[in-house]
Amino acid sequence: MKKTGKSYIQKKINKLNKKIHRSESQNEENKTWWRKLKLTKLKDKLNHTD
Known part of the structure; x- marks a missing residue:
């Protein structure tokens, strides 16, 4: 499974x-x-990823 980092999730949030x-x-x-x-x-x- 691909590990999702903070920057990846933030990019997804911006697109959404x-x-x-x-x-x-x-x-x-x-x-x-x-x-x-x-x-x-x-x-x-x-919030749960660090």
Whole structure:
């Protein structure tokens, strides 16, 4: 299994934030909801990695 470092997770979070803002501007509520869910998972993962 690939080891995920802090920089990798931060990059994923930044990409996801861009996608969330784009889907909000396009009124895609379902996509926004799923992406926010994934974002919280990534943030938790980032807090637990050291």
